[in-house]
Amino acid sequence: MNSLKETHFQFPNQTAFYKGKVRDVYTIDNKYLVMVVSDRISAFDVVLPEAIPFKGQVLNQIAAKFLQATADIVPNWVVTVPDPSVTIGRICEPFKVEMVIRGYLAGHAAREYSAGRRQVCGVALPEGLKENDKLPEPIITPTTKASVGHDEDISREQILARGIVSEEDYVQLEKYTRALFERGTEIAAKQGLILVDTKYEFGKADGKIYLIDEIHTPDSSRYFYSDGYAERQEKGEAQKQLSKEFVRKWLIENGFQGKDGQVVPVMTPEIVKSISERYIELYEQITGETFVKPDSENVLVRVENAINNALSTL
Numbered sequence: 298m299n300s301l302k303e304t305h306f307q308f309p310n311q312t313a314f315y316k317g318k319v320r321d322v323y324t325i326d327n328k329y330l331v332m333v334v335s336d337r338i339s340a341f342d343v344v345l346p347e348a349i350p351f352k353g354q355v356l357n358q359i360a361a362k363f364l365q366a367t368a369d370i371v372p373n374w375v376v377t378v379p380d381p382s383v384t385i386g387r388i389c390e391p392f393k394v395e396m397v398i399r400g401y402l403a404g405h406a407a408r409e410y411s412a413g414r415r416q417v418c419g420v421a422l423p424e425g426l427k428e429n430d431k432l433p434e435p436i437i438t439p440t441t442k443a444s445v446g447h448d449e450d451i452s453r454e455q456i457l458a459r460g461i462v463s464e465e466d467y468v469q470l471e472k473y474t475r476a477l478f479e480r481g482t483e484i485a486a487k488q489g490l491i492l493v494d495t496k497y498e499f500g501k502a503d504g505k506i507y508l509i510d511e512i513h514t515p516d517s518s519r520y521f522y523s524d525g526y527a528e529r530q531e532k533g534e535a536q537k538q539l540s541k542e543f544v545r546k547w548l549i550e551n552g553f554q555g556k557d558g559q560v561v562p563v564m565t566p567e568i569v570k571s572i573s574e575r576y577i578e579l580y581e582q583i584t585g586e587t588f589v590k591p592d593s594e595n596v597l598v599r600v601e602n603a604i605n606n607a608l609s610t611l
Contacts, residue, residue, distance in 0.1 A: 299596045300336040300348040301382055306601050308608060318344050319353070323604075324388070329376065329611060331604055332357075332384045338572070340545050341555025347564040350573045351590065354381040355580040360511035362584055367480050371473045373508040374500065376611065380603035381591055385611070389500025389507050393442050393461050394451065396474040399494040400435045400482065402426050403519060403536075406494075419452030429493075429521070429529075429536050435478055437471055442498075469506055470499055481513050488585050490539060491526060493519040515540045515579050539582060543575055 304321045308331070313324035318339040323331040334353035338345050358381055364373045374386035399406055406417050407428040415422050418438040426432075439456060440448040453471075456462050462470065474497055485492040495518035498510040511517055520539035529536055548554065551562035577588045591599065 300350040301333070301353055301596050301600065302336060302348040304333050304335070304597065304600070306604070308604065310608075319356075325608060325611075328388060329608075330374075330386055330388055331608075332386070333600060333604075334382050334384070338541075338544065340541070340548055341553070343555045343561065345561055345564065347569050349569060349576060351588070352573065352576045354591070355576045355588070356511065356514045356516060357382050357384060359514045359580060359583055360384070363481065363484070363513040364508065366484065367477055367508070367512070370476045370480060371499075371508045372505065374510075377607050379607035380600050382596075382600060383604055383607075385604070385607055386509070387502055387507070389502045389509050391442065391498060391500040391509060392466070392470065394439045394456060394470075395442055395448065395496045395498055396470055397438045397440055397494065397496045398435050398474050398478045399438060400432060400478065401491070401493045401521075402428060402430050402432060403493050406436075406438065418450045419454055427530070427533070435475065437474055440496075466501075466506065473497070473499065473506070473508070477508070477512065481518075484513075485520060485583075486523065488582060489523050490583070491521040491523050493521055495519070513583070515583065520583070539579060541576075541579075544572060547572075 306323065308323055308325060310326040311323055312327050315322040319335055319337045321333040321335060325331060334357040336348035336350055336352045338349050338352060357378070361375065361378045361384060364375050367373070374389055375384055376387060377385050379385060402410055409417050410422060410426060411428070415424070417436070420436045420438060423433065439451050439453070441451050441461070442448060453467065456467060457464050477497055478492070478495065481495060482492045492513070495513060497508060497512060500507050500509045522537040522539065526536060547568070548562065553559045553561055580588045
């Protein structure tokens with residue numbers, strides 16, 4: 298199948314290139330970022346050997362849809378989406394914090410809680426909660442954006458005390474985060490989903506705050522199915538999640554968790570096709586739209602042409 302594994306383009310006025318785990322990012326004229334969302338897939342901090350057809354398109358189109366659906370709340374970095382797998386946007390200076398917001402006690406917050414801690418990032422949590430319970434109100438639990446190593450929890454007080462973000466900007470980031478989460482929750486509910494937690498990244502350009510990167514994708518957010526949620530909580534059962542957890546599960550079942558000496562299991566064409574189909578399912582569940590596969594032309598040629606055409610009009 299024709300997947301987008303990697304790119305090596307050269308564009309007019311290109312000033313930098315960065316290859317991330319799953320994204321290839323081109324800087325144009327030190328003014329625009331061209332983000333190509335490849336079909337590479339990572340799990341346990343390892344990029345798997347086979348690309349997953351349409352995965353990049355799924356993530357890019359979900360992000361584009363939600364950025365457009367929230368543009369009335371906060372301006373975002375997007376200038377144009379010239380191809381299903383590409384977003385071109387303005388360069389912003391990122392704030393060195395990620396704004397994580399949680400409506401439910403899940404993931405990292407649940408692990409902290411079960412270890413006996415009743416504060417996450419300086420936010421107090423009530424006694425008597427179970428994993429995946431709804432919180433009395435959504436809480437913001439920021440993390441630092443580490444240039445090396447893992448991101449770390451940080452409190453509002455520490456962010457302001459260290460001067461990582463000015464108080465004026467941070468108050469605005471909190472307002473934007475709560476409003477975005479509320480909108481995301483409303484959209485998810487219409488699709489029979491619960492937006493459990495998510496993260497937002499912001500940057501600044503010409504003194505103005507912009508929402509950057511992706512939002513509300515299954516890679517940056519956790520979703521539960523709302524149907525049966527209450528019954529599963531009542532019985533103490535695991536919640537049905539909408540995420541790429543199925544990929545991790547397949548790897549674990551085949552003896553791989555990213556540890557030294559472990560080998561990625563063989564990704565047969567059947568496995569690759571099944572993962573691709575699951576990503577398309579994710580897209581349709583989250584957006585409520587039918588996934589449209591692009592024409593079966595050479596994907597690299599299609600993407601390069603779309604970017605060149607878009608850049609010529611900027």
